Amino acid sequence: MIRAGVVGASGLAGGELVRLITQHPDLELTFLGGSSSIGRRPSELHPGLRVGHQLTVRPVTEATADEVDVLFLATPAPVSAELAALLADRVPALVDLSGAFRIRTPDLHDRWYPKARRRPDLAERFVYGVPELIGDRLKDAPLISLPGCYATAITLGLAPLTLGLGLDLGTVVVDGKSGSSGGGLHLRTADLHPYRSGAIAPYAPTGHRHAAEVADFLEHARPGSVTRLSMSAYGVSHVRGLLTSSYVLTDEAVDARELARAYLRFYRGKPFVRVRRHEETLIPVPDPQAVLGSNYADVTALYDEDGGRVVVLAALDNLVKGAAGQAVQAANLRFGLPEETGLTQQPVVPA
Amino acid sequence: MIRAGVVGASGLAGGELVRLITQHPDLELTFLGGSSSIGRRPSELHPGLRVGHQLTVRPVTEATADEVDVLFLATPAPVSAELAALLADRVPALVDLSGAFRIRTPDLHDRWYPKARRRPDLAERFVYGVPELIGDRLKDAPLISLPGCYATAITLGLAPLTLGLGLDLGTVVVDGKSGSSGGGLHLRTADLHPYRSGAIAPYAPTGHRHAAEVADFLEHARPGSVTRLSMSAYGVSHVRGLLTSSYVLTDEAVDARELARAYLRFYRGKPFVRVRRHEETLIPVPDPQAVLGSNYADVTALYDEDGGRVVVLAALDNLVKGAAGQAVQAANLRFGLPEETGLTQQPVVPA
Amino acid sequence: MIRAGVVGASGLAGGELVRLITQHPDLELTFLGGSSSIGRRPSELHPGLRVGHQLTVRPVTEATADEVDVLFLATPAPVSAELAALLADRVPALVDLSGAFRIRTPDLHDRWYPKARRRPDLAERFVYGVPELIGDRLKDAPLISLPGCYATAITLGLAPLTLGLGLDLGTVVVDGKSGSSGGGLHLRTADLHPYRSGAIAPYAPTGHRHAAEVADFLEHARPGSVTRLSMSAYGVSHVRGLLTSSYVLTDEAVDARELARAYLRFYRGKPFVRVRRHEETLIPVPDPQAVLGSNYADVTALYDEDGGRVVVLAALDNLVKGAAGQAVQAANLRFGLPEETGLTQQPVVPA
Amino acid sequence: MIRAGVVGASGLAGGELVRLITQHPDLELTFLGGSSSIGRRPSELHPGLRVGHQLTVRPVTEATADEVDVLFLATPAPVSAELAALLADRVPALVDLSGAFRIRTPDLHDRWYPKARRRPDLAERFVYGVPELIGDRLKDAPLISLPGCYATAITLGLAPLTLGLGLDLGTVVVDGKSGSSGGGLHLRTADLHPYRSGAIAPYAPTGHRHAAEVADFLEHARPGSVTRLSMSAYGVSHVRGLLTSSYVLTDEAVDARELARAYLRFYRGKPFVRVRRHEETLIPVPDPQAVLGSNYADVTALYDEDGGRVVVLAALDNLVKGAAGQAVQAANLRFGLPEETGLTQQPVVPA
Structure with a gap:
């Protein structure tokens, strides 16, 4: 033990x-x-x-x-x-x-x-990063730093584009939506149930530091990955789970099927990242309710021809894949255990 | 009567x-x-x-x-x-x-x-538009068409920039978040309480028609207002109220105080639009919980220097200012009644 | 004014x-x-x-x-x-x-x-009581004390039985369920959104003082009304509105139609009390969501032959009919205004 | 396997x-x-x-x-x-x-x-019953019938009184509160998110068949256990988890500490039943949020001297201990596996 x-x-x-x-x-x-x-x-x-x-x-x-x-x-x-x-x-x-x-x-x-x-x-x-992207560097690493919950989701969403396909992303606008557990347990009136329930609270409309964290990581992983990455963060009316929407602006046409294939290819063999595809019907795109309590991150990328955008969606449980689960995953890799050890719990849905 | x-x-x-x-x-x-x-x-x-x-x-x-x-x-x-x-x-x-x-x-x-x-x-x-922007044209108008709930919020948010300050907005990325009443009463499994509660459902990640509606209105109101306006829409875990975040990309520096003044000036004398300012403490920026049941729309614009963006936030009750309340407001103007007649109900907060 | x-x-x-x-x-x-x-x-x-x-x-x-x-x-x-x-x-x-x-x-x-x-x-x-039951005593009363939110609901529910039909109620077990606004704004960890959301919190399983208040009122209004009235109170996962379930034990058979008629008769001419009947379909019995933001109290009584009980249900908005609305109603009566003045707002549903 | x-x-x-x-x-x-x-x-x-x-x-x-x-x-x-x-x-x-x-x-x-x-x-x-109460009869049983979700909670709550202490319970009034997953996935307007959210819906104010099930089980287990057991059931505004409040009327004085000891004694060695005691502070009594996703049932009994009642509270996850988890627990016992096999998942809290 x-x-x-x-x-x-x-x-x-x-x-x-x-x-x-x-x-x-x-x-x-x-x-x-x-x-x-x-x-x-x-x-x-x-x-x-x-x-x-x-x-x-x-x-x-x-x-x-x-x-x-x-x-x-x-x-x-x-x-x-x-x-x-x-x-x-x-x-x-x-x-x-x-x-x-x-x-x-x-x-x-x-x-x-x-x-x-x-x-x-x-x-x-310190070795820093999302385990899926730096897994081999975690083996025997004595000092490990893990990304923030939003940063994990944004990075997992963008990596197949920039680290996989080798694209320079230019301008990326990120909109992050999180439940109330994302903010911790602070004794503030605005965090009491009556005011937090029913809210769409723009708690960080500008200046969220996870944006800097992601840009710094991508720049180190592949210089020129992103020119400008901005972020706004909102608290919505549930407790656990977050969704990041990364809007990647592009003037070039994108082949939607090729895009889907690139994501599947990039995460092949990664047990905790699920690339959501359209054939699944009830909830066809990433939604944090579908990962609750588990270490999964669900991702997908859609091309919006009219808008000149790739819409990258990533959902995870901020307390598991965004914090404690990812920490256990990193410890597993550190000690040479199979990555999934102790993390096979399936999502608790609906909850 | x-x-x-x-x-x-x-x-x-x-x-x-x-x-x-x-x-x-x-x-x-x-x-x-x-x-x-x-x-x-x-x-x-x-x-x-x-x-x-x-x-x-x-x-x-x-x-x-x-x-x-x-x-x-x-x-x-x-x-x-x-x-x-x-x-x-x-x-x-x-x-x-x-x-x-x-x-x-x-x-x-x-x-x-x-x-x-x-x-x-x-x-x-048909006369079409948000009453605040076309009020005098509603007087005695026999045929009136009102904007969608999202379109009302986006338009009220962007109007001070383009119709007020006369800016050409270039690229605008809109992220819309709405409660479950925004989708109407459809008997679908995904809309049942167990699956809709706790969700952040990307129900229209691309191709929401309110984006086209807003762009068409602004183009008619002032040609060249917006070059490209794209939108993604999400269903979040409450019932009533929506928030639109319009990210206006800009390479030019913006004076934040001037920006705030422009919004206050543009909506002076408009009883239903409240420009949110920082001195109000408990909920300092637009949040739909603060307008519930009322015909108010709360708007604000913030400059994000790092991100090269103006972040425009607008919140309203999708069933009131986004639908029935705005319709009564338009009827008031149509019949020459004071705009606020029958619409003075204050928000029911918290609810 | x-x-x-x-x-x-x-x-x-x-x-x-x-x-x-x-x-x-x-x-x-x-x-x-x-x-x-x-x-x-x-x-x-x-x-x-x-x-x-x-x-x-x-x-x-x-x-x-x-x-x-x-x-x-x-x-x-x-x-x-x-x-x-x-x-x-x-x-x-x-x-x-x-x-x-x-x-x-x-x-x-x-x-x-x-x-x-x-x-x-x-x-x-001090004149104390639910205005529907003591209305004429409020006229010109200089000092008025109003019942608690739960006490208002329980009393409105039981009054037609004991004050209307003249029954001695014997043993009454009350189960009260309230949203989070019922507890006020206290900075406690258990009241933060993450822990209050999804809870069914038995915050007063025994010893709620509204039980004593109701028993004292009924005893003064009609000695012998209730022999023993106990209460347990629970916080459930919404914000505004409460429901009281009063289980009146009885060994005698009750005519269900006569019971319904007694309630309708008792509250005839009382604009704020709505006796719910079965023909209304979507929400046939009292549910606080149907009174949100309004001064209504919805009540009904059902006979459970198997259980030897009359089940009395009463729903109200704890901040309106359970507090501020009732206070305005009492002030209206105090100053000789029509009881409904300023209180005609209809429920905001769904919310 | x-x-x-x-x-x-x-x-x-x-x-x-x-x-x-x-x-x-x-x-x-x-x-x-x-x-x-x-x-x-x-x-x-x-x-x-x-x-x-x-x-x-x-x-x-x-x-x-x-x-x-x-x-x-x-x-x-x-x-x-x-x-x-x-x-x-x-x-x-x-x-x-x-x-x-x-x-x-x-x-x-x-x-x-x-x-x-x-x-x-x-x-x-068929062998029927809550596994904690009939565990040895499940060994090698070919046909197993499991209690309903409410029945499981009520029975676990009352068993220490009647089967443990050997009391005749007389009149028991049960008030059950459940989230929306308790009702299954029916395409009804009243079950859509807008109407189910914020509700306290008395969906079975009288005549819930789990009351008959519990009474029948107790009568077979120990004749005379309960004289009259009635039940009312309510749907509250969360998704997963239920609480049953069983009000046991009694004219005799009860020693509160003896009561607590009786519950601890009765469930000693039963890994899935947690008797909640007062020294635990954040959530001192059973609340379904504290068992979410797990096979635990939390129970406690409190004496209300004023009300002449024992208040018995039991909380469980209706889809786990109230359904699928209990079924796996029964299968474990049937096949001679340790009772907890595959069921060691801890509650996902907060969620």
Whole structure:
């Protein structure tokens, strides 16, 4: 058994990690870390988790390293930056779910994450990326940084165009729609049920930092991939799951069937990415309800001749493929386990 | 009292017309028309309407003209086309909520509404438009065609830029998000509560006809307004209200304060359009929950320097400002009543 | 115009009062009181309210009395108790929406509202009750106390049996189901959208004080009405509206048609109570979605022969008929206006 | 591998069975039966299921018996009655999820299931019950009938009182609240999202047949358990999960701590029943959101001294513990597998 620890256990991603580790045949939960809920058990923090789990939340120290083989950091970026500095050389595997180590271009990092001070030596040792795109680099990687939930969806959607077909995408306008769990658990009036229910809340109409993260990744993966990538993000009236719509403007004609084939080809052999095709009838295009609770990402690309656009849609469960599930997937690859180990749960639909 | 009739009484827009006419001090409901619910009373068709209304649904005939001063057509486009041909010269005022007479460029109409056969003589007599933009032309107009719900929002959002500031907008990408009432009452599995709840359903990722409607209107109002306007539409997990995000690409710098002033100036004196400003705190940008049940449209425009975009947001209640309320507003203007008559209901928030 | 003030303007009931007063032809909003939002305008506190209202929230003092003809207290019970002591002899009409003056039996009051100290002289001057049941006593009443939202529904449901038919009800088990707006705006994790959405939360499985309030009222109205009335309350996954199910146990056979007639007879001429009958098809029994935004209460009673029960159902909008609307209704009666003045808004359905 | 077939594959319970069998280490899906979706694959019928499953829906015949070791019938009661008559002696294990074989008292069966004709010889061979209460009788049972979703919850809630403590319950009033998936996928206007969202729909205020089922089971398990058990059922505004509130009237004092201990004792060693205790804070009592997607049932009992009641609450996922999960649990017991095999999925919370 691989001993796993979770820091940030009281948050939504932390709770989801506990859920997935509990279901995992080769991971054993041996440490729960945090600062705000010291002494509490998972069942007190997350209503779904089984009564009876004996671990309680403790502060993270150097000694934490002795209790785990892999430590998942489900903490805010500044906390992750500090904990990584403390433990990077002590823990066999550190998997960070925050933005502390995502953006590799230094001044871009500093602009978008000013509170997570960048230590160049440390930052450069982190392997960052969507596992489907960097899987072989995760094998034996000691320090892993995972993309944000939106960034995962946008990147999975655009990769077949730019990394697969080798297209320069020019201008891309992204519209992201997410349920309320995407924003975490903040005690704000606008996040109370009466005001969040029924809302289409433009919470980040401009300036979402996942746009910078995606552009930075694509530029490193293949220079010239995207000229300008902008994003607006909206909170809609459900709890779990997000959809990204990436509008890729193009003046050239696109062969719709060739487009579909390119996506199928690009994700052949990737168990968690499902390319949605038209023959499936009830929900023919990506919709987050169809992935709920699972580690799947559903993607498709459609050509809009009138509009001069390729419409790229990607749906995933922000707490699973967008956070905890992807972290477990990365840990599987890190330790040489089959990618799907412990992640075979099918979507819970309808829910 | 002005005698008002509603055709399509069993649909959602029809029910909303009955609601608003019941609340209107100068309109009296004298006729209910339809084909599928002959003999039924409003309270049998719409659960909120008061028990006891004595009218029942009857077929529309030439004689219907004798019973009404204004007839609202809340019918599918092909039915509206037929009813208009029958009654255009018999009823003092005909207000059509369908797409039968919206697109004025003939071949564009035929492409998007192939089943609503266009009779040129009739089509050219209809006055079409958002009342805020064509108000004076509605006075005494016998034949009125109103924009679709999305088209109303997009047009109200873009008008201050193109009709107000006189800008040529170039490329505009529209992302529309609507609740389930936007799709009407169709008995389809995907529209049942279990599958529609929790969905972000890309029901028209390309090819929504409201895009053509808006482009056609703007081109007539001011040639060259928009070069290319594309649209994708999504169904999200609430019932009533929509938000349109119009991404206007631009390489020129925009003065954000000037932008805000232009919107305030353009809608000064328009009681139903509220330009949202940042000082309001709880919900600072347009969100359909803040207009529910009312005839308001909330709009704002934000400049995204990084993205090279103006982000234009517009929110409205698709059944009120997007349908029945706007129809009553148009009828008020038609009959010389104050624009707000019977439409002063404030939003029901939270709901 | 009657000058109206609202204290507790930042709460949900306070916001709803502002909405209804704005729509009312004979009331004018002249004062906004509160303690937590001093200096803010309604549009800053309630996202639906029109930008531009010039009043701001101020502390309540003795001088407040000079600015209003009627003062609505949408405040917690202890605050209402204090404000009533301060202003009872200074304001022509005081309408309290809290529990401070609802329970008339002194020791019962002290048990359920220990923090709202009872001043006997003041308590005895308040007129308390559902307006439909005590309407004539409201005329010229200076001090009015209104029932809680659940209490209103339960009382309207049971009154035709005990006050109409004169039955002694024996054992009554009440199950109340309410949306999230029923609990107010408290910054608690369990009230955040992710946890409140999808819940059926038994927030008061025993010991809800509205049960005591109803029993106390019925005992005063007709001694022996109810022997034992217990209640459990649940929060369900929508925002606005509640349903009460009162299970009246009985060993005697009941004539179902006679039961229906008794309800119709009891509420004849009461414009806000709609007795639901089976011939209406889409939603044949009380359901709060059918009253949303309106001052209606829908009631019905069904006989369950197998179960030896009469099932009494009552649905209302907890913020309107359960709070602000009922308060305006009481003020109308107080000032001799027709009961429906300003309250003719029809339900917004679906929403 | 145990070969498993599912009949009724296009329904919600059928889809859930496919999901759970796919996740099960010892079951292999070898047959999909149905009448309305012949030729279709699971991914065409259920949006969450993985594209690529090669089975398609076929009609059930005698030859079906050769393809399966266990056949799950997720069919309406009359269909189950017919299929059982056809296959009872040909399939090693038949697990029926319908009401065809639940009520053992013949005239009671005929009253509540008049369309599912009872064949005494067949009916008497079925083993019926909640697995926690009849587990040892399921070992090697060839014909298994499982309780309805509400019946499972009510029975699990009441069993510790009557079967554990040996109490005669007298009068029990049950109030059941369920999400929209509880009603199946019927194309009715009232089940469309706009009308079902926001509803508290009293769809069975009297006469729900699960009440008869529970009373019949308890009477067989321990004569005199319940004197009169009545039930009312409501549809609330979420999708998955139900809560039953059983109000047990009593004139005798109950020791609350003794009550809690009795529940813990009764369900000791039962992995799927979680007795909720007060020390857990976020959601201290049963709430279906805390079991979503899992096979857990959460129960608790509270004493209401004022009301003279024991309030028994039970929450479960109607498609898992209330249907497909319980069926897999029963099949596990039938084939001598550990009860939890394939059912260790933790709840997906929040969702």
